[in-house]
Amino acid sequence: MDKFLIVGLGNIGDEYDMTRHNTGFMILDAFAEASNIVFDDKRYGFVAETSIKGRKVILLKPSTYMNLSGNAVRYWMNKENIDIKRLLVIVDDLALPLGTLRLKASGSNAGHNGLGHIQSVLGTDRYSRLRVGIGNEFERGMQIQWVLGKYNEEEMKVLEPKFDTACDIIRSFVLSGVDFTMNAFNKKK
Template structure:
C-alpha cells in the first residue's frame, strides 16, 4: 500500500487555536473529521491515519512549533518510509488573498519559517506544498499580530469552502499525483 504524509503546519496549544498561522491544522482537522478519524498524541505531533482508495494517509500536525516543523516531518517520513514525492505540506500564506489556494510541486519557502525549516531538515525544496491564503490586511510592523490573530466569523465563512476544497486536493494528490492535481485545482477561483 502506498503511503503519504500530509502535514498541516501550525502551533500547538489552545491559545493558537483558530489563528491564521494554524490554518494548516484547521485543514487537517476538517479532513480527519470528514474521514471519520481522529488525532492521537504521538512523537513530534498529533497523528491520524486514514486511507483513500488503497492509499494510506498519515495526517500530521507537528507539536514542535512552526519554526521547527522539519523535525516532525523528517521523523514521520523515516518512521513510515514515505518518499518525499508523497509529502504534502499545508501552510498559511500572507501573499494570497483570504481563502485562495495555490498548490506547487516545489519552490522556495517564500519567507515562511515552517517551510524553511522543513527544507533545511529534509535537505530539499522539491516537495509539494498547498498554500492557503490568509490575506495581509495588517499595518506595517504588525505581521506577527496578524498571523497569530484569530479569524473572525466573517473570515471563517470566506475560508470554510477553501478548507473543504483543500480536502479534495489532498485526496487528488494521493490518487492522481501533483501534476494532475495542480492542473485541476490551481486555475479555479475560490
C-alpha cells in the same frame, strides 16, 4: 501499499486555536472529520491515519511549534518510509488573498519559518505544498500580530467553504499526483 504524509502546519496550544498561522491544522482537522478519524498524540505530533483506495494516508499536525516543523516531518517520513514525492505540506500564506488555494510541487519558503525549517532539515525545497491565503490586511510592522491573530467571523465565512476544496485537493494529490492536481485545482477561481 503506497504511503502518503500530509502535514498541516500550526502551533499547539489553546492560545493558537483559530489563528491564521494554524490554517494547516484547521484543514487537517476538517479532513479528519470528513474521514471519520481522530488524531492521537504521538512522537513529534498529533497523528491520524486513513486510507484512500488502498493508499495509506498519514495526517500529521507537528507538536514541535512552527519553527521546528522539519523535525516532525523528517521523523514521520523516516518512520513510515515515505518518499518525498508523497509528502504534502499545508501552510498559511500572507501573499495570497484570504481563502485562495495554490498547490505547488516545489518552491521557496517565501519567508515562512515552518517551510524554511522543513527545507533545511530535508535539504531540499522539492516537496509539494498547498498554500492557503490568509490575506495581508495589516499595517507595516504588524505581520507577527496578523499571523498569530485569530480569524473573525467574516473571515471564517470566506475560509470554511475552502476547507472542502482543500480536502478534495488532498484526495486528488493521493490518487492522481501533484501535477494532475495542480492542473485541476490551480485554475479554478
